[in-house]
Structure formats: structure tokens, C-alpha cells
Amino acid sequence: MVKHSKEDALNEKEFEKLLQSIERIDCDWYRLQTRFVVLMSGRLGMRAGEIAHMDKEWVNYREGMIHIPKQDRCTKGKDGGPCGYCRSLAKSVVKHAVPTKYEAQLNLLEQGNLVHLGIVYQEILSTHKAFVDNLISKEEFDNRIEDALCLGKNNGYNNENEYNKLVNRAQKFIENRNVSLSEALGKYWIPKTDSSARDIPFDFDPRIEIVIEDFFNKVNRYPTSRTTVNRRVDDALEIAGKEKNECSPHGLRATAASYHAGRGLDVVALQSMFGWVQLDTAMKYVKNSGTNTQRALNSVHRK
Numbered sequence: 001m002v003k004h005s006k007e008d009a010l011n012e013k014e015f016e017k018l019l020q021s022i023e024r025i026d027c028d029w030y031r032l033q034t035r036f037v038v039l040m041s042g043r044l045g046m047r048a049g050e051i052a053h054m055d056k057e058w059v060n061y062r063e064g065m066i067h068i069p070k071q072d073r074c075t076k077g078k079d080g081g082p083c084g085y086c087r088s089l090a091k092s093v094v095k096h097a098v099p100t101k102y103e104a105q106l107n108l109l110e111q112g113n114l115v116h117l118g119i120v121y122q123e124i125l126s127t128h129k130a131f132v133d134n135l136i137s138k139e140e141f142d143n144r145i146e147d148a149l150c151l152g153k154n155n156g157y158n159n160e161n162e163y164n165k166l167v168n169r170a171q172k173f174i175e176n177r178n179v180s181l182s183e184a185l186g187k188y189w190i191p192k193t194d195s196s197a198r199d200i201p202f203d204f205d206p207r208i209e210i211v212i213e214d215f216f217n218k219v220n221r222y223p224t225s226r227t228t229v230n231r232r233v234d235d236a237l238e239i240a241g242k243e244k245n246e247c248s249p250h251g252l253r254a255t256a257a258s259y260h261a262g263r264g265l266d267v268v269a270l271q272s273m274f275g276w277v278q279l280d281t282a283m284k285y286v287k288n289s290g291t292n293t294q295r296a297l298n299s300v301h302r303k
């Protein structure tokens with residue numbers, strides 16, 4: 001028997017057993033909600049945060065597609081505003097959004113700003129790197145920048161003016177990023193990354209179509225918090241006689257990825273379905289899938 005950890009994928013048989021066990025849940029509504037959560041994560045690979053913010057409007061039955069938007073309004077909080085999950089995301093965005101003046105300048109330099117100043121650029125860049133990495137004092141930083149600007153007197157540019165342009169650009173950059181918490185909160189819900197906004201086909205399995213229809217016949221949006229997604233998965237595990245630490249919404253997402261890779265879905269389609277930033281992640285599932293290799297071998301050698 002394979003020992004699972006929370007992040008691990010279940011194999012097809014284990015997943016089917018999990019689904020079957022859900023049918024033993026007494027309460028109609030919990031049974032439906034649990035079936036919904038387990039299929040959305042374990043077959044469509046949706047993240048817990050996505051499931052918890054799912055809205056009837058995301059579903060297009062005609063196209064057989066779930067559209068995960070770039071942004072949606074979250075009203076799940078007690079006050080009718082964003083839920084705790086969205087709030088903590090918004091807070092962390094505000095915290096990380098604003099770089100220091102020198103980080104912003106370094107960032108612009110690394111993008112190639114001032115590169116036309118040649119050796120002056122090289123010195124300004126390395127001085128910024130050293131200061132941002134906390135290797136030199138502010139005084140040493142100022143001295144080195146002053147020296148650097150005198151370095152290439154004959155390069156055809158007014159080095160000081162050029163450097164001031166960089167400082168101003170960095171200042172603008174910081175102002176634009178300086179979003180207040182309430183502004184940030186107004187934007188939530190937002191999916192994990194830009195590539196998470198995506199279309200997920202669901203009409204390959206009538207069972208999924210049915211559960212989506214049943215669920216959104218009862219409610220217009222997923223009605224409870226992000227943590228209840230975990231709780232529904234825990235319920236399913238418990239009734240299937242498994243330990244809570246044997247799987248999770250994330251483990252079910254991995255279950256979906258392994259399943260589709262095993263059935264021969266190619267890396268590009270896999271990446272777009274799961275909304276991964278890196279193609280490598282999709283590649284990992286395809287590589288680990290023995291069945292996929294077997295299918296490819298068969299098709300190559302079939303006369």
C-alpha cells in the first residue's frame with residue numbers, strides 16, 4: 001500500500017473509491033457540496049481559492065466551459081466585503097508592492113536603463129546591487145555614485161542628468177505601486193497568478209456537468225469560506241476510511257493533473273487547463289505518467 005502525503009495525487013482507483021464514499025453522506029446538501037468540491041479539484045484541477053469564489057456566472061453550459069476570471073468581487077466577509085482569505089492576500093500584496101527607492105532604481109537599471117552610459121552604467125549598477133544587498137553603507141553608496149558620474153566625462157552624455165532621470169523614473173514607479181489596503185481590497189478576489197485566469201472544459205465527463213448543474217441550481221455562488229473547501233475534502237477522506245493527512249485540495253489538484261497526463265493530454269493543454277506559469281510543471285506530470293509513455297510507444301510501433 002502506497003503511503004500518501006497531503007500533497008500527493010491519488011491514483012484512479014483511490015479517487016473513484018473516494019467519490020463512491022461521498023454517496024454515503026446523509027445530508028443532501030453536504031453530499032452535493034462534497035461531491036462538487038472533490039470533482040472540481042480532483043478532475044478539473046481547480047484550486048481551493050478558486051472553488052471557494054466560484055460563481056454561477058463562471059459557468060458556460062453551452063460551451064461546456066468554466067471561465068475563471070482575472071478578477072471578481074468577493075462579498076463573503078461578515079461585513080459583506082472580501083473574506084478573510086482575500087483580505088490576507090490583499091495585505092500581502094500591499095506589503096510587497098512597494099519597493100524602496102534603491103530597489104526600484106536597481107530594478108530599472110537591471111532592465112537596461114542607463115546602459116548607454118557604458119562604464120558609468122556598470123559602476124552605478126554594481127553600487128546599487130551592493131547597497132540593496134546591504135554590503136555597503138549609505139555614505140559609501142553616495143561616494144561611489146558621485147565617483148561613477150565623473151568616470152566617463154567624455155561619453156557624450158551629461159551623466160548627472162541621466163542619473164536624475166533614473167531617480168525620477170524610480171520615484172514614479174514607487175508612486176504607482178503604492179496602493180493602499182482599501183484599494184487593494186477593492187480588487188479582490190484575484191486568482192493566484194495571471195495565468196490562473198483561464199478556461200476549463202468540463203464537458204468531457206457528464207458526471208461533472210451534472211454536479212455543476214445540481215450545485216448551481218441550489219446556490220448562485222459557492223456559499224461558504226475557503227476553509228470549508230478543505231473541510232469538505234476532509235469529510236470525504238474520513239468517510240472513505242482515510243486519514244485527513246492523506247490528501248488535500250492541493251493533492252486533489254495533483255490527482256487531476258496525473259489523471260489527464262495519464263490519459264494523454266499534452267503538456268501545452270495541461271498547462272493551460274491548470275494555469276501553471278511554467279511549462280515545466282506540466283512536463284513533470286507528463287514525464288511521471290507511465291501510461292502516457294505506453295500510449296506513445298504503442299502509437300509509434302503500431303503498423
Ligand SMILES: [Zn+2]
Pocket residue numbers: 053074075076082083084085086087188189
Ligand atoms: Zn474572498
